[in-house]
Amino acid sequence: MENKEPILVVKDLKQHFKINRNFTVKAVDGISFDIMPGETYGLVGESGSGKSTTGRSIIRLYKPTSGSIVFNGKEIGGKLNKETSKELHTKMQMIFQDPMACLNPRKKVIDIIGQGLDIHKSYSSIEERNEKIYEMLELVGLSREHASRYPHQFSGGQRQRIGIARALIMNPDLIIADEAISALDVSIQAQVVNLMKKIQKETGIAYLFIAHDLSMVKHISTHIGVMYLGQMVEKGPADNVYMKPKHPYTKALLSAVPIPDPKVAKANKRIVLEGDIPSPIDPPPGCRFKGRCKEAMKICSEVNPELKEVETGHFVACHLYK
Numbered sequence: 422m423e424n425k426e427p428i429l430v431v432k433d434l435k436q437h438f439k440i441n442r443n444f445t446v447k448a449v450d451g452i453s454f455d456i457m458p459g460e461t462y463g464l465v466g467e468s469g470s471g472k473s474t475t476g477r478s479i480i481r482l483y484k485p486t487s488g489s490i491v492f493n494g495k496e497i498g499g500k501l502n503k504e505t506s507k508e509l510h511t512k513m514q515m516i517f518q519d520p521m522a523c524l525n526p527r528k529k530v531i532d533i534i535g536q537g538l539d540i541h542k543s544y545s546s547i548e549e550r551n552e553k554i555y556e557m558l559e560l561v562g563l564s565r566e567h568a569s570r571y572p573h574q575f576s577g578g579q580r581q582r583i584g585i586a587r588a589l590i591m592n593p594d595l596i597i598a599d600e601a602i603s604a605l606d607v608s609i610q611a612q613v614v615n616l617m618k619k620i621q622k623e624t625g626i627a628y629l630f631i632a633h634d635l636s637m638v639k640h641i642s643t644h645i646g647v648m649y650l651g652q653m654v655e656k657g658p659a660d661n662v663y664m665k666p667k668h669p670y671t672k673a674l675l676s677a678v679p680i681p682d683p684k685v686a687k688a689n690k691r692i693v694l695e696g697d698i699p700s701p702i703d704p705p706p707g708c709r710f711k712g713r714c715k716e717a718m719k720i721c722s723e724v725n726p727e728l729k730e731v732e733t734g735h736f737v738a739c740h741l742y743k
């Protein structure tokens with residue numbers, strides 16, 4: 422088997438925001454995971470779990486409070502030199518939930534997609550620049566005629582394709598897709614996920630796919646990490662987490678995923694999660710899920726469970742697993 426190095430190694434990442442002298446929001450509180458080249462890591466959890474903050478810390482929209490982020494073998498969690506900063510701006514890209522909010526309405530698609538090329542002067546002639554943009558439009562299933570149009574002339578799914586083209590034109594090694602398909606209709610979601618898979622096959626790109634809805638994550642991820650209140654509660658190969666979920670929170674999230682086969686769906690008991698995710702401001706001791714867990718025991722109020730390996734590469738943080 423080929424011995425590959427991870428493209429991204431996140432170790433004990435913390436992202437805390439101090440609100441005032443007494444309160445700190447512990448949005449991300451010590452999470453670790455790796456992404457291999459050409460793989461997709463699905464990071465899931467409800468709103469407030471810290472998954473989007475994790476993506477934003479990795480791409481340095483926030484300065485991490487502590488921990489290490491190694492991208493392409495280089496530490497990027499602290500201060501960066503010019504060369505590493507430039508590499509990061511090209512080799513790691515992000516796609517956001519609402520493409521309309523991040524596509525300049527006054528710019529034509531050709532200039533939106535070409536923005537990265539223009540900033541980094543990555544062409545020797547205007548013809549070369551435009552040709553790269555046309556190729557990218559075709560790669561994402563649009564045509565060169567679309568290049569002279571404005572964002573408002575496209576549907577939501579097409580706008581997300583423009584967002585993907587804009588990210589891809591810099592030939593990145595990693596794309597962070599933050600709820601990139603959540604605002605789209607289900608049929609369009611499937612199209613965008615299939616497009617991302619096709620591009621991954623052709624280019625070997627890795628994705629960090631952040632989503633609250635597990636149904637699409639299932640179709641794209643090689644590995645899954647489940648976050649709850651700033652911490653990783655379960656992680657492992659996607660098949661193991663889907664077929665044999667261990668943590669009561671993962672089980673509840675998965676029980677809500679629609680199953681196309683009515684017989685299997687009937688046998689699958691829905692676990693209703695009661696209450697909302699608690700506040701990440703100074704969480705109390707013990708397991709952070711205890712207030713919503715039907716299996717909580719005495720120890721759960723006293724000790725925050727550590728991630729333990731329950732089968733090869735499959736980790737769970739829960740006192741039910743010794």
Ligand code: SF4
Binds near residue numbers: 715
């Ligand atoms: Fe539930 Fe306890 Fe496991 Fe937390 S540690 S998920 S409260 S059983």
